[in-house]
Amino acid sequence: MRKAEVTRNTTETKIRLQLTIDGTGQQSIKTGVGFLDHMLELFVRHGRFDLTLVCDGDTEVDAHHTTEDVAIAIGRAFSESLGERRGIKRYGSMLLPMDEALVMTAIDISGRGMAVAELAIPSEKIGQQFDTELVEEFFIAFARELGATIHLHQIAGKNSHHIVEACFKGFGRALGEAVAINQAAPDEIPSTKGTIQ
Structure with a gap:
């Protein structure tokens, strides 16, 4: 089974x-930011990953460091679990509706870390702690650490919670597809270069 354990300690988060x-969507997530916990639970469930995560962060400041550092740690865990990326499908995408919201998510585990988030989230905050600008920060950090190109494009949506939920659910589904083993070529690195770095 493809697994990893990550510990990351800084002056801002532990x-x-x-x-x-290759899990079933089981999770125990405690970041200290309720909305982030909720989004990560959706991500894990829809990707069918298993994740246990505890973060002690400086949430008395805001949720920025916690959100970014959690993304770094999860992205690193995926990178370590995938090793040299042998046998993975590499690409995944999802067009996900969440009530009135519709978001297209696509990922290429290419070795090149970047994220493009074209989102029009109406409110600046969801709940007491979560600034909606942190959605893009999460995916930038995740993409950089995994070495993946991630696109999030909002097609419709007026409710901030629904838009962000569609992003995380869609990303879970797209990443689940990308990391799945290609049964037609389970030992191949999916690149004409012969490496994904």
Whole structure:
């Protein structure tokens, strides 16, 4: 099974996590930011990953460091679990409706870390702690650490919670597809270069 354990300690956050890629969607997530916990639970469930994560962050300041550092740690866990990326499908995409919201998510585990988020989230905050600008920060950090190109494009939506939920659910589905083993070529690195770095 493809698994990783990551510990990341800084002056701003202390994170411990265990990830199993080939899971069933089981999770125990405590970041100190309720909305982020909710989004990560959706991500894990829809990707069918197993994740145990605890973060002790400086949420008395705001949720920025916690959100970014959690993304770094999870992205690192995926990178370590995938190793040299042998056998993965590499690409995944999802067009996900969440009530009135519709978001297209696509990922290429290419070795090149970047995220493009074209989102028009109406409110500046969801709940007491979560600034909606942190959605893009999460995916930038995740993409950089995994070495993946991630696109999030909002097609419709007026409710901030629904838009962000569509992003995380869609990303879970797209990433689940990308990390799945290609049964037609389970031992191949999916690149004409022969490497994904």
